[in-house]
Amino acid sequence: MTGKELTDAQKQEVQRQLQIIKRGAAEIIPEDALKQKITQSIVTGKPLKVKLGLDPSAPDIHIGHTVVLQKLRQFQELGHEVQLIIGDFTGRIGDPTGKSETRKQLTEEDVQHNAQTYQTQLSKILDFSKTTFYYNSSWLGELKFDDVLKLAGKVTVARMLERDDFAKRYAANQSIHVHEFFYPLMQGYDSVSLETDIELGGTDQTFNILMGRTLQSAYEMKDGQVAILMPLLEGLDGTQKMSKSLKNYIGIDEVPNEIFGKTMSIPDSLMLKYYALTTAISGESLQELREGLEAGSIHPRDAKMKLAKEYVRMYHGAEAAQEAEQHFITVFQKRALPDDIEDIQISGELLEAGPISIIKLLVSMGLQASNGEARRSIEQGAVKINETKIMNIHESFHPQDGDIIQIGKRKFVKIKRV
């Protein structure tokens, strides 16, 4: 199929889809194959099959997970179909070495229960009329030894040892058991079995997703799947990948006030990334928001409240969103503050200089005696700005007239422009 055969309308549609799909993606491998697949889909009217693998042991979806889910949703809005794979085969096996505590063997009931939870949670993001759930045990569980050998024969040991974590462990003389090589092979075989066109994942999934591409070619499917790799979202601490184990997450199943409050603690510096990757905001609106924040015409706190309200709306509905916002304003912004907050006068120059290190700010305002003291206060969770706890000693803040800084339970000051 060549460009020649396309009508102008079709060409435009290819461009439109490409633009939407590429937005926010960290990497697309290979990009020209993506264009080909979209073109083919438009010409033939056949939707693309877009796959995401789900860990059967961890069904609590948080905002970090929604980065890929939002991208899937975009595919659905473009008319494509989503394949959700519940990796129950792996989960049912557990860890054959018996050494890992984290990979416990799941029972049939665990898997069923987790799948149910996934369905409930994902229905809030995906269009279920264009979503099919699969259990990979239904094909992997049927493979016999000779099938497995055929699968293993498609890849070399050296290629496997290129995977980041394997390479590191091998170099450090830490055990890698032979069965571990099969986790990427299984994930790749899922794509063979389902004839997947496109697989989505975080950038930490690059190796595994490209394995699907390799295996599809090895099993003589004409062209291997395309990998769309989404950025990893930092959690509330602003530095580490959002995850349940690090407790720096916002769960989409948490109660509205919790979602709202946690969102308010996102570092300002990450807010636009959260908007871009985890909401359905349009390209234009995102651009407006960016410009408004830069120009100072939109206050970061207001933008963050809007984000918090949007999350609650997405996962609990409009009414809950309204209530959560009201609750936050009442409890934190009004009631929690004493009536008589001391003003600290700050020069207009400083206010206009842009964001500065919070540690520096606290010391320069005379609120803390030294950088060390300021750092310890932040580490102990004792510093709040505008009712939001500061989680990270490296955080910066752009002080504005009226901002309220709190240290410990009782010390409050309000910034006043001189």
Added chain:
Amino acid sequence: MTGKELTDAQKQEVQRQLQIIKRGAAEIIPEDALKQKITQSIVTGKPLKVKLGLDPSAPDIHIGHTVVLQKLRQFQELGHEVQLIIGDFTGRIGDPTGKSETRKQLTEEDVQHNAQTYQTQLSKILDFSKTTFYYNSSWLGELKFDDVLKLAGKVTVARMLERDDFAKRYAANQSIHVHEFFYPLMQGYDSVSLETDIELGGTDQTFNILMGRTLQSAYEMKDGQVAILMPLLEGLDGTQKMSKSLKNYIGIDEVPNEIFGKTMSIPDSLMLKYYALTTAISGESLQELREGLEAGSIHPRDAKMKLAKEYVRMYHGAEAAQEAEQHFITVFQKRALPDDIEDIQISGELLEAGPISIIKLLVSMGLQASNGEARRSIEQGAVKINETKIMNIHESFHPQDGDIIQIGKRKFVKIKRV
């Protein structure tokens, strides 16, 4: 079970068996486990299960293979039972990468045919009342993916890459495909499945056989199998391992005259090794033979003719052995020689000095002009001593009165003591 409970007769029997089993073995791992197993077998009256794996693609047994077969036979004479595994599962799979020409996929018929050939050939060495044939497809073919993962989870990648050939290929950046890791795992799993006590193989099988020991422990059999590793037998060239592909072998299915003639071309230096490892000669007779050869009371040619006759007897019967010997004497030792062979006089000193390099001998006798010429004549197969072609330029020979040296088709000389 401790030594205390054994009667004196039992203790003696343990020692007797140990001595026979250890004779000729290159390595036994671990040796004390062998003693324990023998003791247990004697006390309980339960024979040991002694395993040998057979390559389903190469049923033409040669004298090199008989090294382990003779050891199996000894086990049978001690009352133990032999498990012969036809590795049809591996053979039926072929090479999953499709790259290796040497590992062609065998059909069901190939495997059946080869198994039949094995039975015919092995019946000449083993006691079939104490031998059971197994096809490993009957258990390996039944394994499903989760069983395979369990198997693969028992071993680390680093351990696998310790295997000699893997280590070399990995270091040289040559491809190792992941399925290749399964060949030792399959061989080891055979021992799990059959609860093997002892596995035999050449020293080149050390890794694979110890894998069986590892896997038996991993599958919680009380004590893993014992590895008995036999030396590799050099072929007719005297240096490389006997093998079909190198054409330096004596096949047990070859016609009597061929077996006899090929045996006569074994280098003198290897004759005792052939006797020890591939015949049923007793320890005492072997010692007598060694002493006779050293003292010069037994001529190497006579000892070799006895070996040749023994091979024909073992594989074609006593009558054929008699005939082959007669044929050799008639055709080669008598008729083939001209009536009037020139004598070359050699000092008694030289004759008593022991073996010397054949190249040196030819030059010092004036039969060849230089070491280079002598080497080339040997390489071209033009040099015979007592009707036996010299295969190796490094060979030594102990000249004796009456020995006949032939160069090319027409030049004959007879050694005459001065």
